[in-house]
Amino acid sequence: MKTAAPPTRSSLKTDQLFVNLGPQHPSTHGVLRVGLTIEGEVIVKAEPDIGFLHRGVEKLAEIRTYAQEVVLSDRLDYCSAMTNNLAYCLAVERLIGAQAPPRADALRVIHCELNRIASHLILLGTYGIDIGAFTPFLHAFREREMVLDLFEMSSGARLTYNYIRIGGVMRDASADWAAKAREFLAYFKPRLDDYDELLSYNPIFLDRTKGVGVIPAKKAVSWGLSGPNLRASGVAYDVRKCEPHCGYEKYPFKIVLGHAGDCFDRYHCRVREMREAVKIISAALDGLPEGEVLAKVPKVLKPAPGEAYAHVEGSRGDLGVYVVSDGTASPYRLHVRAPSFVNLAILQELFVGQRIADAIAILGSLDIVLGEVDR
Amino acid sequence: MILKGRAWPTELWDDPWKLPRYRRGARMLAGLSLGALAAAVGVGELGPWLKFADAELAFASAALGLPDEAVDAAWILVKVAAVVAVFVAAPVVIVWWERKISAHMQSRFGPMRTGGFHGWLQTVADGIKLLLKENITPAQADSWVHRLAPAVALVPALVCFAPVSFGQALCAADIDIGTLYVFAMAGVSVMGIMMAGWGSGNKYSLLGGLRSAAQLVSYELPRTFSVVPVIMFAGSLNLTRIVAAQQDYWFGFLPKWFIFYPVVGQLAFVLFLIASVAETNRTPFDIPEAESELVSGFHTEYSGIKFSLFFMAEYGYMLLSCFLLATFFLGGGSAPLPFLKFIPSWAWFFGKSTLLIFCFLWFRWTFPRLRVDRLMDFNWKFLLPWSFANIAFAGLCLLF
Numbered sequence: 001m002k003t004a005a006p007p008t009r010s011s012l013k014t015d016q017l018f019v020n021l022g023p024q025h026p027s028t029h030g031v032l033r034v035g036l037t038i039e040g041e042v043i044v045k046a047e048p049d050i051g052f053l054h055r056g057v058e059k060l061a062e063i064r065t066y067a068q069e070v071v072l073s074d075r076l077d078y079c080s081a082m083t084n085n086l087a088y089c090l091a092v093e094r095l096i097g098a099q100a101p102p103r104a105d106a107l108r109v110i111h112c113e114l115n116r117i118a119s120h121l122i123l124l125g126t127y128g129i130d131i132g133a134f135t136p137f138l139h140a141f142r143e144r145e146m147v148l149d150l151f152e153m154s155s156g157a158r159l160t161y162n163y164i165r166i167g168g169v170m171r172d173a174s175a176d177w178a179a180k181a182r183e184f185l186a187y188f189k190p191r192l193d194d195y196d197e198l199l200s201y202n203p204i205f206l207d208r209t210k211g212v213g214v215i216p217a218k219k220a221v222s223w224g225l226s227g228p229n230l231r232a233s234g235v236a237y238d239v240r241k242c243e244p245h246c247g248y249e250k251y252p253f254k255i256v257l258g259h260a261g262d263c264f265d266r267y268h269c270r271v272r273e274m275r276e277a278v279k280i281i282s283a284a285l286d287g288l289p290e291g292e293v294l295a296k297v298p299k300v301l302k303p304a305p306g307e308a309y310a311h312v313e314g315s316r317g318d319l320g321v322y323v324v325s326d327g328t329a330s331p332y333r334l335h336v337r338a339p340s341f342v343n344l345a346i347l348q349e350l351f352v353g354q355r356i357a358d359a360i361a362i363l364g365s366l367d368i369v370l371g372e373v374d375r
Numbered sequence: 376m377i378l379k380g381r382a383w384p385t386e387l388w389d390d391p392w393k394l395p396r397y398r399r400g401a402r403m404l405a406g407l408s409l410g411a412l413a414a415a416v417g418v419g420e421l422g423p424w425l426k427f428a429d430a431e432l433a434f435a436s437a438a439l440g441l442p443d444e445a446v447d448a449a450w451i452l453v454k455v456a457a458v459v460a461v462f463v464a465a466p467v468v469i470v471w472w473e474r475k476i477s478a479h480m481q482s483r484f485g486p487m488r489t490g491g492f493h494g495w496l497q498t499v500a501d502g503i504k505l506l507l508k509e510n511i512t513p514a515q516a517d518s519w520v521h522r523l524a525p526a527v528a529l530v531p532a533l534v535c536f537a538p539v540s541f542g543q544a545l546c547a548a549d550i551d552i553g554t555l556y557v558f559a560m561a562g563v564s565v566m567g568i569m570m571a572g573w574g575s576g577n578k579y580s581l582l583g584g585l586r587s588a589a590q591l592v593s594y595e596l597p598r599t600f601s602v603v604p605v606i607m608f609a610g611s612l613n614l615t616r617i618v619a620a621q622q623d624y625w626f627g628f629l630p631k632w633f634i635f636y637p638v639v640g641q642l643a644f645v646l647f648l649i650a651s652v653a654e655t656n657r658t659p660f661d662i663p664e665a666e667s668e669l670v671s672g673f674h675t676e677y678s679g680i681k682f683s684l685f686f687m688a689e690y691g692y693m694l695l696s697c698f699l700l701a702t703f704f705l706g707g708g709s710a711p712l713p714f715l716k717f718i719p720s721w722a723w724f725f726g727k728s729t730l731l732i733f734c735f736l737w738f739r740w741t742f743p744r745l746r747v748d749r750l751m752d753f754n755w756k757f758l759l760p761w762s763f764a765n766i767a768f769a770g771l772c773l774l775f
Contacts (some may be wrong), residue, residue: 019578041582041747132658132744138481146383187385204659204743356582357746 016044021359023052029126029363030370034347036359043359046351048344053374061334066301067166069334073321074160076336077372079122080315082108082115082151085164090245090310091321092166095303104168105246110181110284111163112246112312113277117149117188119315120270120277123367127267128199130364131208136199136316143191146184153177166301168294178285185231185278192275194372200268209264213350213362214259223346226339227317228269229366231262233344239313250287251280263365270367302329316340316367336375340368384482386767415722422544441762454547458536466690468733470498477732508679515576516676524574525677525684528567531560532691539698540615542708542721553614554606557699558599561654564688565591571685575676582674584749591654593751596756598650601643604769605633605703618707627713632706639768644704645763651696651755652738656689659742660750697731698724705731 012320021034031052037045061069073088074081086108093100121144125137148158154173155163163170199205210286215225220233230237240248253276258265303325311320317339326332343366351359357360391397429450436446471486475493478485490496512518538553540546550556565588572584609620623631631641653660655727674685701707705727708720745753 017578019582128743132661133742135477135481135740137484140481142384149381149383183383183385187383198741202743204745207749208743208746261486355747357744 004252007368011034014039015358029368030373031342032363032368032370032373034351034359034363036351038354038356041355041357043351043354043356046348046359048347050341050344050370050373053370055375057375058334058336061331062158063330065329066303067299069331070165071160072163073266073336075371076338076375077316077319077340077369078159079369080112080115080119081159081161082111082164083312083314083319085161085248086112086151087310087312087314087319087321088323089164089166089324092301092303092310093309094310095100095308095323095325096166096297096301097156098167098295098297100168100246100295101292102247102289103172103291104295105287106162106284107169108246109248109251109294110288111151111161111169111174111283113280113284114150114181116277116315117274118144120274121147123267123270123363124199125197127364127367128298130360131205133199133202133205136195139191139194139198143188144170146187149178150181150184152153153180165294166296168292170294172293176326181281181285185282189278192271192278195271200271206264207248207293208357208361209267209365210262211260212263212358213354213365214260214262215346216352219346220261224342225346227314228256228273229266229317229343231256232258232265232269234259237318239311239318243311245310248280251283253277253280263361266365266367302327303359311337314339316369316372336372338375340370340372341375343370344373377743389753412718412722415719416717418719420543420719421721422542425544458547459533462533462536462543462691462694463687466687467498467502469690469694470501471495472732473736473739474498476736480737480740486571493592502683505683506680510679510681511676513576513676517574517576519572520574521576521676522681524567524570525681525688526567527570528564529684529688529691531563532569532688532695535560535695536546536691536698538614539695540618540702540707540724541698542719542724545708545721546615549613549615550612551611554602554612554617557604557614557695558595560589561692562595563693567688571677572673575673577676577750580673580675583675587656587673589747590656592751593651594650594660594758597646597652597754597762599631600759600762600766601646601650602703603762603766604636604639607766607769607773608633608636614702614707618702618709621706622709624713630706630709630711632709634702635702639765639772640704642761642765642768644700646702646758646765647703650758651700653750655692655696655735655736657693658739659745661739661744673756680739693732693735694728697728697735701727 009016017038020035021036021040023031023033033048033049033052035045035049035195036043045174055075057072060072064072069092070085070088073084076084089100121140125140125144128134128136130141151161151163152158154177155161155170157163187225215223215229215233217233217235219238220230226237234257236257237257239245241255256269256272256276258269305325305327307322307324309320309322311318318337319339320337322333322335322337323331324333350362354362354373404511429446432449433443433446436443436449458564468579471494474485474497486494486497488494488497512521535557537548538546538550540549540554568587568591569584572580573579573583605617608618611617611620621630623630625631625635629635634644674682677685701724710716710718710723711718
């Protein structure tokens with residue numbers, strides 16, 4: 001009698017499995033759906049599916065006045081609403097040929113950098129959760145809370161600030177506020193070392209992120225990445241240095257660069273960027289000029305027909321706003337170059353061949369905000 | 376100023392001892408621990424009490440003319456009830472404690488309202504909530520397998536507590552193959568988890584179930600092998616005898632606990648601790664239920680009472696691991712210094728276990744999660760070889 005041969009790998013019938021990662025999943029950071037085709041734990045194909053948070057912000061802008069549009073820009077990248085405000089206001093200022101007064105410029109820089117800290121803290125915390133460490137999340141949020149308190153004092157809001165206005169900022173910051181901001185900086189600087197000790201240099205964390213999801217510099221440029229994701233690959237591109245706005249050229253800071261372009265570099269670039277942000281804020285607070293904070297701009301803007309483009313270094317990358325005017329009170333067309341949207345595209349290439357655990361690490365390290373992706 | 380009345384950490388942490396509520400909390404903690412200790416000393420060893428109760432029971436049954444088997448049966452029921460009580464009550468306390476500890480590690484308070492004192496009733500309330508929830512079986516699920524799985528996971532965990540020696544003469548089943556029995560029974564729970572993964576009809580559950588099958592079966596090996604030196608030194612598989620072998624002191628002060636055996640003891644302890652954390656699916660080895668990857672792994676589709684059974688099994692295994700660590704390496708109920716013998720053995724045993732449980736919680740709220748393949752590498756290429764080497768060291772120690 002012939003005994004049956006034991007099953008070998010080739011004789012076993014294996015099947016690929018289709019898994020929906022999202023839109024309701026703990027680590028898609030919003031309503032992103034990625035259709036994963038997996039073989040065992042290894043991803044064969046990944047299809048990002050976006051649009052769950054589409055609110056038609058760009059279309060809405062066409063029936064609103066220029067001043068009303070600032071409110072909409074808050075809702076794009078809700079983790080760093082200040083830079084969104086700034087990008088939009090700079091574009092409109094360029095369109096009407098206005099210039100914000102120096103004190104307003106300094107306040108804009110301070111608020112944007114504070115917002116960068118708040119935004120990177122969200123990444124730090126949620127990235128820890130993606131990797132499985134829960135504690136850094138609440139430590140990061142404790143510090144973010146202080147930034148939000150500062151914003152509440154200056155703008156009255158904690159998430160959607162509407163603080164930066166066309167021609168300047170909404171309200172002057174008092175001396176008390178500056179003192180409170182300094183108190184925060186003094187408290188925050190040593191916390192950055194704490195994060196490094198607790199999370200960044202943890203052997204398990206390093207093991208999970210080093211050499212995972214590597215994006216070489218060339219690939220990063222060809223996919224149009226920007227912000228920390230690009231700088232992690234070693235490309236020194238930062239709008240604050242390359243095309244300084246709001247007087248960024250006056251402040252001492254370095255472009256933070258990674259070399260490997262892996263998940264750890266993308267994560268750690270952001271941690272080190274917070275240090276640079278602290279430097280910028282203290283310099284700006286020290287040299288805060290006196291004077292007006294809002295230039296004289298008409299209440300209802302009717303710019304001459306034309307177009308303008310302005311971009312700033314948002315927390316997630318090169319954030320650009322393109323405005324076209326047809327001479328009426330609302331823009332003919334508004335377009336936002338959302339860094340998250342562009343950064344997300346590389347996902348389909350990066351995911352292939354990775355394990356599910358690594359895919360989560362990669363997705364987290366790209367730091368996308370779906371409000372900005374879907375607009 | 377808007378910020379009036381909102382405290383920043385800078386104001387809170389300047390000098391915590393200046394805060395009255397911080398001092399009050401410290402006083403309260405010290406009072407509670409000293410009170411518990413005093414109560415333990417007052418009650419004394421539980422062994423004599425049990426002997427007394429046994430004698431009374433025998434006397435009463437003889438007076439009623441009942442056969443001896445009736446006394447034995449009644450006595451077994453009492454033991455089962457006691458073990459089940461520990462098994463059910465412990466998770467309630469541990470979960471509350473875990474919430475408080477994790478909260479304080481993350482600069483929050485944790486539950487503060489339910490029950491008045493620091494939310495001590497929170498877990499009870501949550502337990503009631505889980506009991507009252509709708510019992511959902513997904514349409515896609517393999518209904519029988521899905522429903523049976525929590526029981527298959529829980530019962531072995533419960534049964535494992537039988538041979539554990541909670542103190543002098545405090546053991547539900549004093550069996551000679553105790554160690555072997557515990558590991559054999561604990562291994563059965565993998566079936567429950569695999570059944571849950573397969574029977575839920577959910578892809579994430581399936582992945583979680585497969586992951587956990589691989590993980591639990593792998594880590595069983597170093598866990599068992601790391602105990603072999605202890606068995607060699609004690610010369611017995613009986614948990615009570617293993618504890619008895621650690622009662623004495625070297626030079627009159629250093630306890631003869633296995634953790635103090637040079638090199639071999641410490642290595643075995645570390646190996647067993649790591650493997651135990653992995654066996655209980657806790658961070659950094661919580662890969663089967665990796666929340667950020669697999670939603671909740673094998674128990675994604677479980678809710679209500681079925682979920683709470685899995686939950687109890689997990690905490691039961693954690694408790695068991697701590698009991699075993701205390702038994703194998705920390706001398707069970709023996710006092711660390713000769714003059715501390717006035718504190719009863721069961722208090723020492725629970726004290727040591729509590730300390731170990733704290734370590735488990737500490738790991739969970741500090742470490743990130745390993746990746747599946749690294750987890751396997753770590754087991755097969757690090758833990759297992761070292762546990763073998765440790766057996767060889769132990770052999771050499773016994774030879775010379």
